[in-house]
Amino acid sequence: MNNIKNKKIAIIGAGPGGLTLARLLQMDGFNINVYERDTNENARPKGATLDLHEESGLAALQAAGLMNAFMANYRPGADRTRIVDQHGNIVFEDNDTENREAFRPEIDRGPLQKILLDSLEKDTVIWNSHFVSLKPDNGSWLIEFKNGDIVTADIVIAADGANSKIRPYITPVRPFYSGITIVEGAVYSSATATPKMHALLNGGKIFAMGNEKSLIVSSKGDGSLVFYTGCNTAEAWAKESGINFSDQNQVVNWFKREFSDWDPIWLELFENASAAFVPRPQYCMPLDQSWETISNLTMLGDAAHLMPPYAGEGVNMAMLDALELSECFKDNHFQNSKEAISAYEKQMLKRASETADMTMQSTKALHSADAINFLIDVIGGE
Ligand SMILES: Cc1cc2nc3c(=O)[nH]c(=O)nc-3n(C[C@H](O)[C@H](O)[C@H](O)COP(=O)(O)OP(=O)(O)OC[C@H]3O[C@@H](n4cnc5c(N)ncnc54)[C@H](O)[C@@H]3O)c2cc1C
Known part of the structure; x- marks a missing residue:
């Protein structure tokens, strides 16, 4: 039996990746706090709507026991897609929402964040906590924030997105x-x-x-x-x-x-x-990135494997990372956090590399002369 449950875990960043991990671990009694730089959940306008995929984003929500909340908040019909040429002509329409909704339902970022926040125990998220630095402290970490607060944690998870300030403590590899x-x-x-x-x-x-x-x-x-x-x-x-x-x-x-x-x-x-x-x-992160596992520090989501949005995988990968990392932490076959983090990172890096490869091909194709035919093939071929 590993002792990760007795450790104090700090997740930095309350995006979809960090909040999903917090929920998945907290529901099994792990000791979790999430530190977020925003002053509250409404501090920033939220971006585009997200389609969640069955094998990743939705699988994480299912494991988190949040499918009912999701079904009450997703937007039926929002996955209707029109491919339009530069002159404004509709060249392809995908209206088959009845069949597709079951697989790729759309939800706005605000409601997704709210579902995850509402699932956490009160005061799990510590707002206005802008991460500044990490210092090793007898096998734990001292975490320093811009507001002057310093907290300790046994394990730190970087979920602080595209310009992660924690990633450089793990690897110098840059996107x-x-x-x-x-x-x-x-x-x-x-x-x-x-x-x-x-x-x-x-x-x-x-x-x-x-x-x-x-x-x-x-x-x-x-x-x-x-x-x-x-x-x-x-x-x-x-x-x-x-x-x-x-x-x-x-x-x-x-x-x-x-x-x-x-x-x-x-x-x-x-x-x-x-x-x-x-x-x-x-x-985009290099497809062949790797690093030596650290026993009490890892990362997920955009911090680990930033990629362009042209395959709609960023949020889905972040939530699947959370699911896989939580499963490794809960798995008693692993003797300690280093073994658990190592297993998580191995599968995450392989999957992220394959997804980033596909995303880069899509990014290129959508900005090529044959973009429309490429997308019709992708959407029509689903
Ligand atoms: C224009 C655009 C369109 C996109 N469209 C899609 C799409 O359709 N589908 C899809 O799957 N993905 C899409 N993405 C990608 C998606 O937004 C990201 O992959 C996803 O949000 C990553 O989740 P995350 O939890 O890793 O990071 P984030 O969502 O970036 O969350 C990171 C959190 O950490 C906080 N933070 C950052 N720095 C610090 C710090 N120093 N201290 C404390 N907190 C900090 C941030 O405030 C934030 O709350 C799109 C991205 C862009 C830019």
């Missing part, structure tokens, strides 16, 4: 630039602010592609929509373009120039965006 930069925007009350796009969206998702560029638009349950362009650019483009992404006019002008061969219908999104735009250069 590589995928070649694509996203510009992300949002429209509140899309029915009135962007009626043409709202109608085209039809409560689901639009994948628009043309001239090696993409524009993905998703409806959200609160009546808003989110969208993001994808363009082949140099890694430093966002910084060196001179565009102030908080200035709507500058972004509108950039879109007109960069997407000059696209129909003006798409401009509606940029001219009526409700919040500042965010440029996001897309990175």
Whole structure:
């Protein structure tokens, strides 16, 4: 019997990966706290809706006993997908939601986070805890936060996302630039602010592609929509373009120039965006990354295997990591945390490498001349 249950476990980051792990361990009596830099659960606007996959995101929710809560909060029909060309013509529609919903239901990030938070014991998540540094302390860790707090933990799990500050304590391996930069925007009350796009969206998702560029638009349950362009650019483009992404006019002008061969219908999104735009250069972890296991420190989700969003796997992988890590911690075949973490990392790295490989192929294909046919094959072939 291993003694991991008696250890104090600190999870850094209350994203879907960290919260799923907290729930899966806490329901078996493990001693868990989650430390999150946000001041509360509503501190930031939440991004696009997520489709959860049966073998990963949904499997984790099932093990967490949260399928009823999920069924009460997912968005039937939100997986309706339209593939649209740059001129605004619908070239493919996937309306077979009755059959597909059972496999890839969509849920908004806010409700997913709420389901997970509500499943945890009170005060499990310590908000306003911005991780700064880790120091070894007699086999445990001293964890320092920006607000001056210092806590100890026997085991630390990095679930702090794409720019993880804990990852460098585990490995110096850094992600590589995928070649694509996203510009992300949002429209509140899309029915009135962007009626043409709202109608085209039809409560689901639009994948628009043309001239090696993409524009993905998703409806959200609160009546808003989110969208993001994808363009082949140099890694430093966002910084060196001179565009102030908080200035709507500058972004509108950039879109007109960069997407000059696209129909003006798409401009509606940029001219009526409700919040500042965010440029996001897309990175991916090397497919062959590995490191020496540490007995009391590991990572999951984007911290471990960041990848672009073009296969819809990021959240699903983060939640599956949580499931597999919790299973290893609970497995008494492992004598101690080092054996458990080693087994988790072995299977996680293999799976993440295969998924990142597939994601990079999809990223490339969706920004190639044949993008539309590629996506029709992927969606039509499901
Ligand atoms: C534009 C876009 C679209 C996407 N679309 C999809 C999609 O359709 N499907 C999909 O599966 N994935 C998608 N993804 C990827 C997905 O968002 C991530 O893979 C997923 O959120 C990773 O979960 P995580 O828990 O590992 O990290 P995160 O969700 O990033 O959570 C990390 C948490 O850690 C906190 N944190 C960060 N630093 C610190 C610190 N120093 N101290 C304390 N807390 C900290 C953060 O505030 C956050 O709450 C998309 C990503 C982008 C950018």
